[in-house]
Amino acid sequence: xxxxxxxxxxxxxxxxxxxxxxxxxxxxxxxxxxxxxxxxxxxxxxxxxxxxxxxxxxxxxxxxxxxxxxxxxxxxxxxxxxxxxxxxxxxxxxxxxxxxxxxxxxxxxxx
Numbered sequence: 001x002x003x004x005x006x007x008x009x010x011x012x013x014x015x016x017x018x019x020x021x022x023x024x025x026x027x028x029x030x031x032x033x034x035x036x037x038x039x040x041x042x043x044x045x046x047x048x049x050x051x052x053x054x055x056x057x058x059x060x061x062x063x064x065x066x067x068x069x070x071x072x073x074x075x076x077x078x079x080x081x082x083x084x085x086x087x088x089x090x091x092x093x094x095x096x097x098x099x100x101x102x103x104x105x106x107x108x109x110x111x
Contacts, residue, residue, distance in 0.1 A: 014101035020086060026074035030108060038108040042074045046090050048107055049097035 019031040027039040047066050049055070054064035070092055077089035081098055089095040099107075 014105050016083060016101050017104065020078055020104075022075055022078070026072070028075070030104060032105075032108070032110065036110070038110070040104075040107050042090075043069055043071065045088070045099070045107055046073050046092070046094070048103070049094065050099065050103055051097040053094075053096055 015033050017030045017032050019029075021029045022042075023029050023039065026042045028042060028045055029037065029039055031037050046069050047064065049064060054062070056063055072091070074091050075088045076091055077095075079087045079089070081087050085098040085100040086104075087095065087098055
C-alpha cells in the first residue's frame, strides 16, 4: 500500500465567505453568503488551528497546549489559499494552519 492509498481526499463543498476582517477587539468577523455575520474570538480560532503542529494528523489528538496561547493573540495577516481556505499569521508567530471554509463554518457554529 502506497502513501496515496492511505490519504482520504475530501471535496470542499462549503461556499467561501464574502468577507473576513479583524475587528478593533481583535475578533475575526466573517460575512457568510446569505447575510449571516459571525464573530469568532481570535484565541478560539488560534486554539482550533488544524495544522500538523497543533493536531496529530493520524489520531486527531490535540498537540497544542491552550495555556501557551497569549490572551492578546490576534492575526497579523490573513492570506487566501486557493478557493478553499485562508491562512492566518498569528501574533505569536504561528502561521502554518490552513483554515478551510468548512473549518471556519464549524468555528462559526455553522455546519
